[in-house]
Amino acid sequence: MxxxxxxxxxxxxxxxxxxxxxxxxxxxxCQPNATHISLRNLELDHYKIDVIITQNVDRLHTKAGSINVVELHGxxxxxxxxxxxxxxxxxxxxxxxxxxxxxxxxxxxxxxxxxxxxxxxxxxxxxxxxxxxxxxxxxxxxxVYFGDNVPRERVMKVTQAVTNSDSLLVLGSSLSVYSSYRIVLQAAEEKKNIAIVNIGPTRADHCAHLRISAKCGEILPKIC
Missing domain, CATH: 3.30.1600 (SIR2/SIRT2 'Small Domain')
Incomplete structure (x- = not known):
């Protein structure tokens, strides 16, 4: 719709x-899966993640215990x-x-x-x-429905989060929607390190310094 x-x-x-x-x-x-739990651990136990920006509308990152979550699409x-x-x-x-x-x-x-x-x-x-x-x-x-816009204050929050970071990790997204793709474009323009974990190609593969074709739930638990 x-x-x-x-x-x-x-x-x-x-x-x-x-x-x-x-x-x-x-x-x-619905409950968080291994990826949500791993990201929670990276944020709160290992202090490797400052902000989680999610396109999903299911609030599973919050259920997993993550604190600093920006729900890009509400x-x-x-x-x-x-x-x-x-x-x-x-x-x-x-x-x-x-x-x-x-x-x-x-x-x-x-x-x-x-x-x-x-x-x-x-x-x-x-x-x-x-x-x-x-x-x-x-x-x-x-x-945010198709044809709707991400609220400006949310866009500004994401923009500032990318600027304050030293790297960007993209998980399980083809980045086909521009509201998420532009996050990677900003990171690339600001010379951030960019890693992408996704099954199949993404719109921003040309920006990635590291590209892994795999399921997030199989990769993340092994590193945290």
Whole structure:
């Protein structure tokens, strides 16, 4: 779904929230893997990482115990009103939707990485989407959709973090999205050491001083 579609399509919003409602319990139950734990260790035990910049919206780095995490594209754990800009915890919105939709099942066996699931058209049609309790405005997950922009203050925070670093480690990303690719471009322009660990080529391979084609979960636990 694009940002414009979310803004202009009441049906699109209803479809999003219905799918998110059903997939939320399983999505929010997900736990950190070996890569998240290894990065936590590198940050807090070995003092090798100053900032973790993640494109993921699942908050698993925080669950793993990492402290200084920048969620580049936001997080599904927060919801924002597009009118009054009040923010809500996603669990609170789940409770609101449960009250609005007592006859909709709240469980899914297959959930995508963004918390989305497949449900029937009948379920979507009868679903009541949540609204802001303060002003009745449209609620949106506080994430960056396609066609949306990363908030300027977040961009500035990332830019400063790269400037303050002596090296950049890219893990498990093809860097196809420009918001992440430009981080590597900045690091290269500032003559930082750049290492990339990813299965398959990335958009920034030409910038890397070290390139490892492997699974992050197999490499990182061996060094920390």
């Amino acid at each position: 694009t940002y414009q579609e979310f803004l202009t399509s009441a049906y699109g919003r209803k479809r999003y929230w219905a799918r998110s409602y059903i997939g939320w319990d399983r999505f929010s139950y 997080t599904l754990y927060e919801v924002i009103c597009l009118s009054c800009h009040k923010k809500y915890c996603r669990f609170k919105i789940q409770e609101q939707m449960k009250k609005l939709n007592p006859n909709i099942r709240e469980f899914a066996t297959m959930v995508r990485p963004d918390g989305d699931v497949d449900i029937s058209e009948d379920q979507i049609k009868q679903f009541l989407a949540p609204q802001c309790e303060e002003c009745g405005g449209i609620l949106k997950p506080d994430v």
